[in-house]
Amino acid sequence: MSKRLILAASLALSLSACATAIPPVEVTRFHIGNPARSGTIAVEEMRGNPDVSLEFRTYAAAVAQEWQRVGFTPVSAGETSDYVASxxxxxSFRPSGVDRGSDRPVSVGVGGGINLSGKPKDIVTTELHVQLRRRADSTMIWEGRALTEAREGTPAAQPGLAAQKLSAALIEGYPGESGRTITVK
Known part of the structure; x- marks a missing residue:
């Protein structure tokens, strides 16, 4: 009987490790020859962004934090920044498909997440787009996009974790190789 408990505990631990797995991020960056590496920066909504809400502020805060890590300073209230990060x-959500080969009520998805309903969870695709412009002349000096996917209901699909992961993957190693798409784990 105690062997069964040990086996069950081991299985539970391995499943919990899967549930917290963070999927990789696909990152593409573009920049001018030698973009700025320091200065004051303001993080703002990009024109045409469909959602200025609490969720947007989560992404903006994560981006601001990453710019600080690579050498930029947040602009003080009431002052004009050297750079603007838009x-x-x-x-977006898409169906993950139906597993017709199994009628089991419990399944473990790729990248984590335990599905007790037997119904496949949707895939959440989260994209982050950031542009860095010189405020003085509005010249874009750097641009990047990051994308990740996770099963709905997993920690990796939550906006806070996704914002941190995408921002870190996108801005880490700034400015990065221009025009190349990389995968960050």
């Missing part, structure tokens, strides 16, 4: 994000 931010937009989008979340």
């Amino acid at each position: 931010v937009a994000f989008r979340r």
Whole structure:
């Protein structure tokens, strides 16, 4: 009987590790020859961003934090920044498909997430787009996009975690290789 308990505990631990797995992020960046590496920065909504809400502020805050990590300073209230980082994000949902080969009520999805209903969870695609412009002449000096996918209901599909992961993957190693798409794990 105790062997069964140990086996059950081991299985539960391995499943919980799967549930917290963070999927990789696909990152593409473009920049001019030698973009700025320091200065004051303001993070703002990108024109045309469909959602200025609490969720948007989560993404904007994560982007601002990453710009600080690479050497930029947040602009003080009431002052004009040297640079403007425009931010937009989008979340979309698509069906993950039906597993007709199994009628089991419990399944473990790729990338984590335990599905007790037997019904496949949707895939949440989260995209982050950031443009860095020189305020003085509005010249875009850097631009990047990051994308990740996770099963609905998993931690990786939550906006806060997605915002942090996408921002870090996108801005880490700034400015990055221009025109190349990489995968960040």
